[in-house]
Amino acid sequence: AQSVTQLDSQVPVFEEAPVELRCNYSSSVSVYLFWYVQYPNQGLQLLLKYLSGSTLVKGINGFEAEFNKSQTSFHLRKPSVHISDTAEYFCAVSENGNKLVFGAGTILRVKS
Amino acid sequence: GAGVSQSPRYKVAKRGQDVALRCDPISGHVSLFWYQQALGQGPEFLTYFQNEAQLDKSGLPSDRFFAERPEGSVSTLKIQRTQQEDSAVYLCASSLLGTFGYTFGSGTRLTVV
16 A cells, blocks of 8 residues: 655745755555645645656646655655745655645745 | 636535636646645645546545536536545646646635534
């Protein structure tokens, strides 16, 4: 069975500082990996996805993530955050693209 | 429509009451998914449709939960005899067949009192 662990429940960071949100997964087969962002009282918005190919994936709003198969990780990074990046971020894994298994989420709090 | 539309946005039900939650996917999206998001947790898969066919319902927590998509477009998630543990946000998502990473609606927040 697949599972996703987001190692930090909350990450506070100052505006314009870099940030990394950590995600580790477990699966017995090859997987597809995703990061979603959820703003308060809204649905989930896809930030980026890894399907195959280059292990460095670039997404929207300046975010990127790196797939590391040996460490079964898919950490999300941004070199300089803005106040508007304050939200909850979810990592997800799927074996077939039809059923996503989500982590518990990481709340990113950007402070001025 | 431009996005996935869910209604109602909020629903308060008395314990034991039946509820029906509606999802209107993006036009032309073949795949439709329902997820349940409890407070402070990530979404959990409930069920998946391809057109009108329910291909996976492994995530439905009990036989009180029932989903349908009779014409391959609008879907309804029905919960019978609601219980307090059913309180959650119910998210619907849709996608084109064979694409990865779907479009989510804003969800229906169900509170059972």
